[in-house]
Amino acid sequence: MLDDPGLLREAALVGPRWIEANGAGIPVTNPSTGAILGHVPDLGPAEVTEAIRAAEVAQKAWAARTAKERSQILRRWFDLMMTRQDDLARILTAEQGKPFPEAKGEIAYGASFIEWFAEEARRAYGEIVPGHAPDKRILVTKQPIGVVAAITPWNFPNAMITRKAGPAFAAGCAMVLKPASETPFSAIALAVLAERAGLPAGLFSVLTGRSTVIGAVLTASPVVRKLTFTGSTEVGAALYAQCAPTIKKLGLELGGNAPFIVFDDADLDEAVEGALVAKFRNNGQTCVCANRIYVQSGIHDAFARRLAARVARLKTGDGFDVGVTFGPLIDAKAVAKVQEHIEDAKAKGAQVLTGGAAHELGGHFWQPTVLTGLTADMAITRAETFGPVAPIYRFETEAEVIAAANETEFGLASYVYSRDLARTLRVAEALEAGMVGVNTGLISTAEAPFGGIKASGLGREGSRHGLDDFMELKYICLGGIQ
Ligand SMILES: NC(=O)C1=CN([C@@H]2O[C@H](COP(=O)(O)OP(=O)(O)OC[C@H]3O[C@@H](n4cnc5c(N)ncnc54)[C@H](OP(=O)(O)O)[C@@H]3O)[C@@H](O)[C@H]2O)C=CC1
Numbered sequence: 001m002l003d004d005p006g007l008l009r010e011a012a013l014v015g016p017r018w019i020e021a022n023g024a025g026i027p028v029t030n031p032s033t034g035a036i037l038g039h040v041p042d043l044g045p046a047e048v049t050e051a052i053r054a055a056e057v058a059q060k061a062w063a064a065r066t067a068k069e070r071s072q073i074l075r076r077w078f079d080l081m082m083t084r085q086d087d088l089a090r091i092l093t094a095e096q097g098k099p100f101p102e103a104k105g106e107i108a109y110g111a112s113f114i115e116w117f118a119e120e121a122r123r124a125y126g127e128i129v130p131g132h133a134p135d136k137r138i139l140v141t142k143q144p145i146g147v148v149a150a151i152t153p154w155n156f157p158n159a160m161i162t163r164k165a166g167p168a169f170a171a172g173c174a175m176v177l178k179p180a181s182e183t184p185f186s187a188i189a190l191a192v193l194a195e196r197a198g199l200p201a202g203l204f205s206v207l208t209g210r211s212t213v214i215g216a217v218l219t220a221s222p223v224v225r226k227l228t229f230t231g232s233t234e235v236g237a238a239l240y241a242q243c244a245p246t247i248k249k250l251g252l253e254l255g256g257n258a259p260f261i262v263f264d265d266a267d268l269d270e271a272v273e274g275a276l277v278a279k280f281r282n283n284g285q286t287c288v289c290a291n292r293i294y295v296q297s298g299i300h301d302a303f304a305r306r307l308a309a310r311v312a313r314l315k316t317g318d319g320f321d322v323g324v325t326f327g328p329l330i331d332a333k334a335v336a337k338v339q340e341h342i343e344d345a346k347a348k349g350a351q352v353l354t355g356g357a358a359h360e361l362g363g364h365f366w367q368p369t370v371l372t373g374l375t376a377d378m379a380i381t382r383a384e385t386f387g388p389v390a391p392i393y394r395f396e397t398e399a400e401v402i403a404a405a406n407e408t409e410f411g412l413a414s415y416v417y418s419r420d421l422a423r424t425l426r427v428a429e430a431l432e433a434g435m436v437g438v439n440t441g442l443i444s445t446a447e448a449p450f451g452g453i454k455a456s457g458l459g460r461e462g463s464r465h466g467l468d469d470f471m472e473l474k475y476i477c478l479g480g481i482q
Pocket residue numbers: 151152153154155156178179180181182209210211212214215216230231232233235236238239252253254255256286287384386412456457
C-alpha cells in the first residue's frame with residue numbers, strides 16, 4: 001500500500017545500526033480493524049545504553065558543524081517528508097486510526113517544525129554586554145544541551161516527534177527517542193527519511209520496547225542532559241522525579257482540560273465551527289481539545305442545537321474510507337473512559353442531544369456525542385475525556401465563567417468567543433492557561449510557543465523560543481583588557 005515500501009520497517013534504530021524484529025517482539029495493531037500491522041523489537045537496557053553512547057559521540061561532531069550545514073540537512077529532511085506525505089499518512093492512519101486526510105494534515109504540520117527549525121538553526125544569536133568594569137567585556141553565547149531523550153505519545157505520532165527533533169537537531173543536540181508502543185512505525189519512517197537526508201549515524205535513535213525499561217535507563221543516565229516528554233500528567237510527574245538525581249533539563253507537554261467559552265455576543269456559526277474543531281479534532285484525542293464548553297444563557301439553546309445537528313451529520317468509520325470524519329479511539333481503555341464520563345454525567349442530570357453510546361461498528365468506535373445540563377461535580381468536568389464528547393455548561397456572567405474555567409489543575413489551552421474586544425482581552429488575560437484561542441478553535445502552529453502551566457507542563461515547543469529549550473547560555477567574562 002506504500003509508494004515507498006522501505007518506509008515501513010519492522011525494526012528499531014540503535015545508534016548507527018538497525019535491529020530487525022524478525023516477526024517477534026511487540027505487535028502493532030490497527031485500532032480500526034484489530035489487524036496486526038507488524039512487530040517491533042522489544043529492546044532491553046543494553047541497547048538503550050548503546051544508543052546513548054552513540055548519541056554522545058555523534059553529538060560532538062554534529063555541534064561542530066556550522067549552523068548552515070545543520071540547517072541544510074534539516075531542510076532536506078523536510079523536503080523528503082513532504083515528498084512522502086501520502087506514505088507517511090498511510091502508515092499513521094493504519095497505526096493510529098485518524099482519517100487519511102487528517103493524517104496528511106498531521107504530516108504537513110509535523111514537517112512544518114522541521115522546516116521552521118531549519119531556519120531557526122541559523123538564528124541562535126549570542127550577546128556582547130557592556131562590561132561592569134573598564135577592563136572587562138561580557139560575552140553571552142549559546143551552546144547545545146547535548147544528548148536529549150524524548151518520549152512521545154500515540155495521538156500525534158509524527159508531529160509530537162518532529163516538534164522535539166526539529167529544535168534539538170537545529171541546536172546541535174543528539175536525540176534518543178522512545179515513541180508510543182501503539183504507533184512506532186511513524187517514528188521509524190521519520191528515522192528512515194532522516195538517514196536519507198544526511199543526518200549523521202548515531203545522532204538519532206528510535207527505541208522500541210517496554211516504556212518503563214527504556215525510560216529507567218534514559219532518566220538515570222548522566223549523559224542524557226535533557227528529557228522532553230509529551231503525554232499524561234501522571235507519567236510526566238513520574239519521569240520528572242526519575243530525572244531529579246541527574247538534574248536534567250525538562251520539557252513536559254502534559255494533559256489538559258481546556259475551557260471553551262461562548263458569550264452571547266459571539267458569532268453563532270463561527271462558535272459552532274470553532275467548537276467542532278476544538279472538540280472533535282483527532283476524535284477528541286488531543287491535549288488541547290475543548291474539554292468543557294461554557295455557553296452564556298442567551299445563546300445556549302441555539303448553540304447546543306446547532307452543534308448537535310452539525311455533529312450528527314458527520315461520518316464515523318475506518319480512517320481509509322472516503323468521507324469519514326471520526327475514526328476509532330486508540331484502544332478499549334479509551335472507549336471505557338468515554339463511556340464512564342458519559343454515564344456519570346447522565347446519572348447526575350446531563351441530557352444527551354446526540355450520540356451517547358458505542359457506535360454500531362463496535363470495537364473502538366464511539367458515536368460523537370453532545371451533552372447539555374453539565375455541572376461542576378461531574379467526572380467529565382474534572383478529568384480529560386480524550387474522546388468525542390462535547391459537554392455543554394450554561395453560565396450567566398463573565399466573572400462566573402472565568403472562575404469555573406480556572407477551577408482545574410490543568411492550564412494548557414483555552415478558547416473564548418466574543419465580538420467585544422475589551423471582553424476577549426479581559427478573559428484571555430484572566431484564564432490560567434499557556435495558550436488562548438480568541439474566536440478560533442485551532443491554535444497549534446510551528447510559529448507559536450506551544451505549552452502549558454500548572455499540571456499541563458513546563459517549557460514551550462515551536463516558535464523562536466523553542467530553540468532555547470535545547471540550548472544552554474554560557475557567559476564568558478573577558479578580563480585584563482586595558
Ligand atoms: N501536552 C501535550 O502536547 C500532549 C499531552 N498528551 C496527554 O497524554 C495522554 C494521552 O497520551 P498517552 O500516550 O496515553 O500518554 P502516556 O503518558 O500514557 O504515554 C505517553 C508516552 O509515555 C510512555 N510511558 C508511559 N509510562 C511510562 C513510564 N513509566 N516510563 C517511561 N515512559 C512511559 C508511553 O510509552 P508506551 O506507549 O509504551 O506506554 C508513551 O510513549 C493524555 O493525558 C493527553 O492529554 C498527549 C499528547 C500531547
